[in-house]
Amino acid sequence: SQKIEQNSEALNIQEGKTATLTCNYTNYSPAYLQWYRQDPGRGPVFLLLIRENEKEKRKERLKVTFDTTLKQSLFHITASQPADSATYLCALDIRRGTYKYIFGTGTRLKVLA
Amino acid sequence: GAGVSQSPSNKVTEKGKDVELRCDPISGHTALYWYRQRLGQGLEFLIYFQGNSAPDKSGLPSDRFSAERTGESVSTLTIQRTQQEDSAVYLCASSSGPGGTQYFGPGTRLLVL
Numbered sequence: 001s002q003k004i005e006q007n008s009e010a011l012n013i014q015e016g017k018t019a020t021l022t023c024n025y026t027n028y029s030p031a032y033l034q035w036y037r038q039d040p041g042r043g044p045v046f047l048l049l050i051r052e053n054e055k056e057k058r059k060e061r062l063k064v065t066f067d068t069t070l071k072q073s074l075f076h077i078t079a080s081q082p083a084d085s086a087t088y089l090c091a092l093d094i095r096r097g098t099y100k101y102i103f104g105t106g107t108r109l110k111v112l113a
Numbered sequence: 114g115a116g117v118s119q120s121p122s123n124k125v126t127e128k129g130k131d132v133e134l135r136c137d138p139i140s141g142h143t144a145l146y147w148y149r150q151r152l153g154q155g156l157e158f159l160i161y162f163q164g165n166s167a168p169d170k171s172g173l174p175s176d177r178f179s180a181e182r183t184g185e186s187v188s189t190l191t192i193q194r195t196q197q198e199d200s201a202v203y204l205c206a207s208s209s210g211p212g213g214t215q216y217f218g219p220g221t222r223l224l225v226l
Contacts, residue, residue, distance in 0.1 A: 034214070043117075043204050043217030044156070089155065091215075100169060101215065103148070105155030 003027060006090060006104040013080055014112050021075040021107045023090035030092035033066055035075050038087045038106065047088075048075075080111045115139075117218035119205050125224045126195055134190040134221045138207030146215065147180055147190050148204045156204065162188065195225045 005024045013019050023033070031052050036044035050057045050066045050073070057064045063076040077084050087106040094100045118137045126132050138145050147159040158172040162182040173179070177195075182188040192199055202222050206215040 036215075043206070043220050044215075045217070046214040049214065100158075100161050100163075101146075102158055103156040 004090065004092060004102060004104040006088075007107045008105060010108040010110060012110045012112060015080060015082060017080055019077040019080045019084070019109055019111070021088050021109065023073040023075070023104055025071050025092055028071070028092055028094075029068070030094075032093050033064075033073050034091045034101070035062075035064055035073075036089040036091060036103075038089060044089055044103075077109075080109075082111045082113050085110045117205055117207055117216050119203075119218035119221050121221060122219065123222045123224075125226065127226055128197060129194055131191065131193045132195055132223065134192075134203050134205075134223070136188045136190070136205030136207075136218060138186070138188070138205070139209075139216055141185075142207035142209050142216075143185055144208040144210075144213075145182055145188050146206045146208070147188070148206070149174075149201045150204060150220070151201045159190070159203075192223075195223075197225050199223060200225045 003026045034049045035047045037047055038044040048057055048059055048064045050064050052068055061078045065074045087108045089103050089106040091101045091103045094102050120135045124132055143164045145162045148156040149159055150156050160168055160170050160173055160180045162168045177193045180190045200223055202220040204217055204220045206217045208215045
């Protein structure tokens with residue numbers, strides 16, 4: 001069956017450093033991979049989408065990579081700030097080209113001032 | 114409205130009662146999703162609707178759970194004979210196309226006593 005893994009342990013980093021979060025998947029060939037941010041008590045908010053034929057996507061301080069050989073996506077936040085503290089979720093389309101996605105369990109990031 | 118709305122925002126019920134949760138998606142979005150998120154856990158896919166196609170109900174945990182959608186608008190998630198393990202946040206999201214961003218509502222926090 002399809003499986004998505006994200007670091008279940010919280011990630012603590014110092015302000016100004018680069019945070020790197022990992023999303024690994026098995027038994028998939030997704031066409032799209034998305035990253036979302038979730039704050040406590042709120043619904044997830046979309047951050048970035050990367051397609052299977054894209055190696056890297058950037059948006060301001062955010063960078064996502066997508067390695068379909070390793071079946072892995074890395075999510076980077078450069079010059080991290082305490083306001084970046086949240087849970088970050090990756091999501092993949094469960095069948096190529098469909099609307100249906102499944103989500104990883106998320107990684108909690110805490111940026112220390 | 115501009116975003117996905119859900120009602121009620123909070124619901125407390127007694128074990129054995131039925132509950133109905135409502136989702137109003139973004140106008141024009143053909144895909145609508147329901148997820149469940151238990152405290153400290155990731156998103157658990159429940160059901161998704163795409164246009165006039167038969168819904169994908171593969172994530173519904175038991176026959177006590179059902180959902181309907183009227184055309185491409187409002188959806189209702191019904192939980193019959195609620196159990197304490199049904200306590201969670203129920204999130205609704207809508208999307209405009211394959212690979213598209215999912216826009217989430219604020220969720221309904223359900224507590225079954």
